Amino acid sequence: MNLRLSRRVQRVSLSANAAAKSRATELREAGRDILDLTTGEPDFDTPEHIKQAAYAAIAAGATKYTPTPGVKALRLAxxxxxQRENRLDYPLAGIVIANGAKQIIFNAFAATLDDGDEVLVPTPYWPSFPDSVRFNGGEPVFIECELDQGCKLSAEQLQQHIGERTRWLILNGPGNPSGAVYSVAELQAIAAVLRRHPQVLILLDELYEHIRFDGQPAHSLLNVAPDLQARCLLVGGVSKTYAMTGWRIGFGAGPQVLTAAMAVVQSQSTSGASSVVQAAALAAFDGGLDFLPEQLAAYHRRRDLLVNALRDIDGLEVLEPQGGFFVFVRCAGLLGRYRPDGVRLNNDADVVAYLLDEGVAAVAGSAYGLSPWFRLSIATATGSVAEAGRRIAHACRQLRGAA
Ligand SMILES: Cc1ncc(COP(=O)(O)O)c(C=O)c1O
Structure with a gap:
């Protein structure tokens, strides 16, 4: 049968991350010694009090349909x-719950984009940003943010790329894959441009807000420019902070017209998120962050280990992440060199394939719209991160010079 797929689904692809991870898993299952640094998934377990809340919810019979925008008690949490962590006030109607931050983002684009509407996507980007835009009929407009600008969007670039069809700007900090965190001054400059373009909505993805290495409290465009609140959708969740990637809960906070429309989209896809998981997420938000310093110290140690191991390698340039789960490495200096088996490295996919042969699974920068780079996750055991640094250094030393 000639099964015809929709044009819409053909505009998007399976995540390159997932592909890199399954390749690493395949090789491991075949007995190869591979260190998997592909995924942004905490290696810590979900804290016990959160699990207990889920068990208690099941025992209490919280097993029925939930309201589409989320259980009221969770939205209150x-x-x-x-208010407590971000110094931001939202009415309850401005808060909506979904099955992960990813669904919040999808719902927002589904609720607002018409065919041909443009969304500004600074690169490097988390791959679901452009694909979610495309799936919903929009056109991602990429803005390249290179190493010399810390992979962060500048106010000047923003000004240059805003056009008549621009509906959204995406700002992600700490960034995936860059680990970049915008300073107050940078956010002020961006806010000044946005004030001149009142038609542009702003999607603030702050999922990694608590994974910061500078000891500073989380700050957002909204703290710097509260006057933009009516145009911002703040996106957060439990996946990264509470090591709850598999539970699937995210939230959006924004203007009520938008959150209501997002709930309409969700009502025709998944309905309200799981009753049990919402009880667990409530315990997460209300339960404090006492467990976090220990995890942060581990992420920090791994970041330092990896950055120090890669910093002095000829051919690599490391962007030291200020937060998040990743170290993003520019590898332009390796291109044109030859592997011991005589194969030439032509692009970041070749570099990543070589590293995989040398026992380290990474993801090529092309997956994030910026080449030639590769991404390494520090959300993996400290010993593996240290060994990965050694293997990458060894692999780079084995390369023979440019022809
Ligand atoms: C920047 C960014 N936003 C959103 C998500 C999705 O998070 P969730 O697990 O809550 O859907 C991820 C997950 O990797 C991410 O890196």
């Missing part, structure tokens, strides 16, 4: 969290 998110409202308190935003």
């Amino acid at each position: 998110v409202q308190r969290k935003l």
Whole structure:
């Protein structure tokens, strides 16, 4: 049968991350010694009090359909969290819950984009940003943010790329894959441009807000420019902070017209998120962050280990991440060199294939819209991170010079 797929689904692809991870898993299962640094998934377990809340919810019979925008008690907990941790006030109707931050982002684009509408996507980007835009009929407009600007969007670039069809700007900090965190001054400059373009909505993805290495409290465009709140959708969740990637809960906080429309989209896809998981997420938001310093110290140690191991390698340039789960490495200096088996490295996919042969699984920068780079996850055991640094150094030393 000639099964015809929709044009819409053909505009997007399976995540390159997932592909890199399954390749690493395949090789491991075949007995190869591979260190998997592909995924942004905490190697810590979900804290016990959160699991207990889920068990208790099941025992209490919280097993029925939930309201589409989320259980009221959880939305109240998110409202308190935003006041306490982010110094932001939202009415309850401005808070919506979904099955992960990813669904929040999807719902927002589904609710606002018409065919041909443009969304500004600074590169490097988390791959679901452009694909979610494409799936919903929009056109991602990429803005390349290179190493010399810390992989961060500048106000000047923003000004140059805003056009008549621009509906959204995406700002992600700490960034995936860059680990970049925008300073107050950088956010002020961006806010000044946005004030001149009142038609542009702003998607603030702050999922990694608590994974910061500078000891500073989380700050957002909204703290710097509260006047933009009516145009911002703040996206957060439990996946990264609470090591709850598999539970699937995210939230959005924004203007009520938008959050209501997002709930309409969700009502025709998944309906309200799981009753049990919402009870667990409530315990997460209300339960404090006492467990976090220990995890942060581990991420910090791994970041330093990896950055120090890669910093002095001829051919690599490392962007020291200020937060998040990744170290993003520019590898332009390796291109044109030859592997011991005589194969020439022509692009970042070749570099990543070589590293995989040398026992380290990474993801090529092309997956994030910026080449030639590769991404390494520090959300993996400290010993593996240290060994990965050694293997990459060894692999680079084995290369023979440019022809
Ligand atoms: C920047 C960014 N936003 C959103 C998500 C999705 O998070 P969730 O697990 O809550 O859907 C991820 C996950 O990797 C991410 O890196």
